[in-house]
Amino acid sequence: MSETRSQLYGVMGEFESPEAILAAAKKAREAGYKHITAYTPFPVEDLAQTIGFRWTAVPLITLLGGLGGGLSGFALEYWCSAIAYPINVGGRPLNSWPAFIPVTFELTVLGAATFAVISMLALNKLPQPYHPVFNVDRFARASTDKFFLCIESRDAKFNLAECARFLQSVEAQHVTEVKDEE
Amino acid sequence: MLDVSSLTGDMSDHADDHELRILQGNTGQEGEHHHDEHGEEEPVDTTVREHALDLATVREKLRDKSGKQYWRTLEELAGNPHFDELLHREFPRHASEWDDAVDRRGFLKLMGASLALAGMAGCGMPDEKNIVPYVKQPDGMVLGRPRFYATAMPFVGDAIGVLVESHEGRPTKLEGNPDHPSSMGASSAIVQASILNLYDPDRSQTTRFAGEIQTWSSFLEAAQGLAAAAKSQNGAGFRILSGTIVSPTLGSQIKKLLTLFPEAKWHQWEPASGDGSREGAKLAFGRYVNTVLVPGKANVILSLDSDFLASAPGHIAYAKQFSRRRKLDSPSDTMSRLYVAEPTPTVTGSSADHRLPVRASDIELLARALAGKVGAGPAATLPAETEKWLSTVAQELQNERGASLVVAGEQQPAAVHALAHAINAALGNVGTTLYYTDPVETEPESNLESLRQLCADMGAGKVETLVILGGNPAYNAPHDFDFLEKLKKVHSSVHLSPYFDETSAYCNWHIPESHFLETWSDARAYDGTASIIQPLISPLYYTKSAHDVIAAFSDKPGVAPYDLVRGYWTDAMGHSEAAVEAGWKKWLNDGVIPNTKFPAITMTSKWSASSLPAFQAALAGQIEFIFRPDPAVYDGRFANNGWLQELPKPLTKITWDNAALVSPKYAEKMELEHKVMARGGEHGQVRSRVLDIELNSSKVTAASWTLPGQQEDTIVLPLGYGRTRAGYTGTDKGFNAYVVRTSNALWVATNGKVTSTDEGYSLACTQYHFNMEGRQLLSSASLAEYKKNPGFAHEGVEAPPKDDSLYQEFSYPGYAWGMAIDLNKCNGCSACVVACQSENNIPVVGKDQVMRGREMHWIRVDRYYAHAESKTNDPSTYNPSLDNPETFFQPVPCMQCENAPCEQVCPVGATVHSAEGLNDMVYNRCIGTRYCSNNCPYKVRRFNFLRFQDWETPQLKLMRNPEVTVRSRGVMEKCTYCVQRINNVRIDAEKQNRPIRDGEIVTACESACPSEAIVFGNANDPNSRVAKLKAQQRNYSILSELNARPRTTYLAAVRNTNTDLVKE
Amino acid sequence: MSAPEIPLNSHPLYNPEPEPVLEPGHTYASVTDKISSIVLTRPLGIGWLAGFTLAFSIVMMLFACLAWLITKGVGIWGINIPIGWGFAIVNFVWWIGIGHAGTLISAILYLLNQKWRTSINRFAEAMTLFAVACAGLFPLIHTGRPWMAYYMFPYPSTMGIWPQFRSPLIWDVFAVSTYGTVSLLFWYVGLLPDLATLRDRAKQKWQQYIFGMLSMGWRGSAHHWHRYQSAYLLLAGLATPLVLSVHTVVSFDFSVAIVPGWHTTIFPPYFVAGAIYSGFAMVLTLCIPLRKAYKLEGFITMRHLDTMAKVMLATGEIVAYGYFIEFFMAYYSGNKFDVFLAEQRLHGPYSHFYFALIFCNILTPQLLWFKSVRRNVPLLFVMSLIINTGMWLERFVIVVISLTRDFMPSAWGRYSATFWDYGTFVGTLGLFTMLIFLFVRGLPAIAISEMRELVHQESHGKEGHV
């Protein structure tokens, strides 16, 4: 890894427990760092809020998806039965709206669900199989039992030495710099 | 084309095994058959490829090749371009049979058919379809427009006039000829099905000698030889055996021949139509006389075991006249009344207002007693119950003097007929409700005695040459005559028959008989009216008619039937060629020769009932076996007809089999239960006990069937089954009742022994459940009740009112097609079922599939017993209500519901409504979910569970109605009200910018119906017949509470019951 | 151990003396290791191989049956007129019913905040997917012309014709496909973090690549988790009405038709209850052997079995009520067709099916009132099998018996299945089993990240989030 020219992505420290990383994140915010990310093996309550991430667009997009699905569903049924080829089926009215409800409902759910998932992935910038943090060897434990806090180099206050010192000050172990290969 | 005949028959043998598989619904078997069968390599001389072929070379190549080798060679030849060309040259006729949708392969396959060269089916086909136009188009032919020709179908002492629908030279459908007395525009199941016989691939295709293929010319030589021999000894030892002959030409031909051979004899044998009527008339009047009924004029009819509405000469006309007297337009109308005394339920008995189960032998006693009561003979004593019944009838007959009618049954002995004549005379009915004419048949004689004498002569070795014109004596002669053994003593025998059957196998010469649609002839109807029979298609195979065969022995061999017929009528018209020339075209056009109807003759009785010997009543409780022709295959001659085999018999609803019919009481006594099987069940498969019947020192094993309404001690053995050489469809179906039939007990046999075995036999029964479970399906009442309460049909069901819907309803401003079926007229004869099958290309599926409940009939005739009960729903579990239940029939086509439940559930819109209210079925859109069928309350939809249609057999292709799509596997189908007919009529009407006239569109079922029970038309037009019927109070729709709004409605049945006979 | 500060009423299934849903003493690492090792390191046992081979060969038989079906047509089955629907539809409804448990557990219990769902939801969902796959097969192959089945989809054809949206079968097409898709998404979203775990723990390169691609580079960053949870919650919220709607729509196939015995308003609720009933039965049938084979008793505890048994009991009673109402309405309405059919069920040719059904679905589950029974694992396993059978019989009774005795006595018939009917049914059983076998070795059968969360909660006495 040292052969290839590489640039600094940030500094990362490792923690034992959710509480520890939560505390550390608080301190980091107080220290004025903006671009911090925490990596945890399971969702830790309040962590996102602590590092300054509150609102997500997923619910809104889901709502739109649902509305879109439902409306297009009913529109399709109405158009097929009453406009495209109006024909007498068993004496039922052309616009048999009660009979159109099930499909409308199903398509609402389908639209909403698909949009929820896609938006979640897209907003998380997934798929992203390559990421600098993976360069850190111990980061493998992030999906098992360790909690990581990373201060990114794009942060205005970023300074390798200071950040490292700061992380140690909040009892982070194995503080390492995260390199991003060119 | 003569020589080619030498190619064919042999192969037809091999073809037989395969061509008809499909008729059995045995799908997946077709196609490559001949390759499978004859696939192995054999050295074949291919020099034939070098030079152009003529048939001589072909024959050369094929001589002394047989079986597989034969086929290999043919396939080699088929590869040869010259051969192909030869086929075209030799069969230009077939080229003209195609409409323009044919491809080369299909064309060759057709050739293959006429040569039985099915081996060629494998030829590659170009991806583009070809158009094969005529070289010289026949005059007056317009491609795509069917033409109708009048001709007549000769059938046991009658000729039924038909109009033949012909598409580009292919007869595809028969309709009744309105101008013909014995049809009056209607037809019967047998008439409708006879077209299938024409295209039956199992038909015998060439002349044979000792089973080997021969040419017609070689037969001519042989015949002349035999004739010469006979001449030398004045015709002694020369015998002709024929059925009842109603063709004047053929009659005169035979008579001429007999003048050439004075010593020769002519015998006649019809197995299923009794001598009773013939001999009865002779007994009564001292000579043979033909009786013509006029049931239309009768107010009261008593049938003494006569099924005059469904069999015997004239029955179609009789049914028509009778039904017109059952017509009720309003409660004030009157109806005729029908009494029937019979041993086993028949179509006629089921339409009776009062029916009395009597054993066949007691009918005579009944007749004697009646004669006594009306003063036509000495009194006779009856059992109390019968006495009451008969005296009421006698009383009523006398009240209606001159307007009453007593009919004796075909299978009843001469005495009963003589008595009937006497009674009718005493009641002054002669001249009004019946009249007498000279015999219709050329040479009336007692068939039984005639055959007895022939067999005696044969036995005595007196018969040198025996010419059998049609018929199948080896199969259907009384077994004590031992016809077969005696036939072996005949030096040279000639058998003319449409199939290579049981008799052909034992005759030296076999001549394939032409279908009546293939040859010139003539025939007289039951009232003497003569018709010219004209060919609609030249013979598909190398077949000949009786005219040819007789001519072959005459001094002028090889005269064409056309010339013979022309010749006869020239003589008949006072030897004036001009007269014939003048009339001929009109005769052919009308289908009848004017003024040939026999005049009524007055007969004086030369006989008194008192001269009858004392009557021996059968011992009480003694089992009586009676023989009856089968309602479908008759005496067995239609055994290979898939349509008739699959036609549910009117009363038993059994298909593909006959069964020994027993009474419920007897069944209970013998513990002959019916077991409804899990597959198919009530609608398909019932397992019944097998009986061993020893009778007349012979033995037969038959499946039993319990028939409500059958006389207690009677067992019916239907004839016509158990054929051993009928063809693929008909062989080994049911049991052969002829085996236990002897000359001394031709119709009624006693002293038989019945042992019930412990084995069962599965019968394909399409409707087992016989009561209505208290549902409003078939509503009926007595005339009195009807007069009291004309709206009785609507009681106890509340149909939602029309404007009950939340939504705006569809309106049908244009035509609103509808159908009304008068249950008062329907007698269950099932002509409609076969007519529909023929019109709509409905496949035959075979017994196995019927047993799975998969028959394809678009219209079915339901049979219900009103008020009949049985705790197990099995008629074999006795209940008094089964002794003589009121029987009703209900034809059920698609109801064309306005609120069709089927349409709403189809996911792809394959069944939707047309703007004229038809419940359209779009086969090519259907994906086969069967949801529509599940949701159809009337269960009239039919599904192609497998590939039921035959796409291979070329003959069957010719038969198809090009106006109707041939459905394939996996799609639903159902009655369309014959939409093809609606469309064609509408198109013609629109071209003339006029509305469609009432009665202009006639559905297949309607036109076939002999009793005018079915009426189709525009319900929007208040003046249409259908609208008038629907306006009647009797009009109701099945299951109206479901609010499906069927367009097919029913007029409730009304029985003209006599209050004196109604049991309190 | 659930926290004392939680008011009792906040847990519908609140258990006064709750026992652990997770064996004590587990750590993040230990759960992760135990579960992921099944996929990553554990060698294929004889048992697995044998089972898989058997299942696989049955699937081959299924293909044989399908091939014959396509060659000859549906006529090879026992169906006829009037019984147009036979095994195919019975199996369809049965499978789709089974397919309800998974989504129910993962969605509804998630919303209800039931901790005990955690260790079973993953393979319950998998089971759902596989059951839906089996179910989806039947509507297709039961048509007379399967190659034309695309007519049921609304696409601009050159014929200018469109599907007929009044038909419940079309509703089915949409309901089932939607259900399949959403279940798949739900399942996959749940899998994401675990796939990441597997990626990070995998030793072989190919494993790393595969799980790496499947996990889409999941890093478990706080942002990821935030959106993840929001999406997961939404999916749960959507799947809940969906799962109810699907079997309702399936029940419409019958209740919208006019056939006596089909045309009833009780069908939707009683079909849904039946679906959950059979679904849980199937979960038990699967997880009892599974926990044994892979020593997962620590994760799938008695508490789980007990609770599922209770759910079965509850839904079983609803189903029983449904049977009762069918009869009640028949006589109450006095509709002669319904009355007749009701009597046919008891006395008709198929009564033995009906009584078998009563035994399996109503009598047997009553044992579940007893704790001792609910705790008796082998007995529970047997009962789950009985109930599965019972639910199949229920569908047979509804589909077939109703059709054998409808409006026209003249058209009454009977039905019996052929070899090909049985072959196809057993074949789908094989397909289902085979997929389950592949799943337990290919993917984490228990949601690892959720288990870690559970460890966290259990150890800190904190309640579930959301």
Place this chain on the structure above:
Amino acid sequence: MAQIFHRSANYLARFSLLGAAVFAGVALTAVLVVARSPYITNQNVTRDQPIQFSHKHHAGDDGIDCRYCHTAVETSAYAGIPPTKTCMNCHSVLFNNVGYLEPVRESYRTDQSIHWVKVHRLADYVYFNHSIHINKGIGCSSCHGAVNQMPLMFQASPLNMQWCLDCHRNPEKNLRPKDQVFNMDWRAPANQDEIGHRLAVENKIRTTAELTSCSTCHR
């Protein structure tokens, strides 16, 4: 742990997901397009015929009326392909010895039909009737195109159901005065709408509901 993927994997992954979606869409569209293309409909495809018969020459240059050969067009469902006899009416004297007409003479001599290759093929389950269209004022060229301009015959219209429906839904677009029916060069005049409606009334054209009922064409 070391990085498993190169950074380019990010783009690859996203691109392939997007690509898959796009491809699916394109493929579906392609199918629908092809179904309407001559490849399936055989529109504008000329076929080799046993005789190079030119409608342009006969109908166009010589101005022979359609009905001279297609005799049944006004009375029957089929327009009818002329029998060899019809050809020979003229060609027994005209060009009676040119080589390319030998097949005709041979057919007449040997009484063997000429095997023309079908150009217009409707599905077997469609029951099209020429006569009613002719009688109601739909001209030959409305469906067959300017036959008098075709040296070799080809199918001018797609002949798929959508195409039939277009006219059955509003026939007035194509209705002509009766005397124009056989006029190959007829073009809809500017006021076709008004003329069409008038003709629709005169010729009693059925309602759209009736004309678009399934059983109008399918039996």
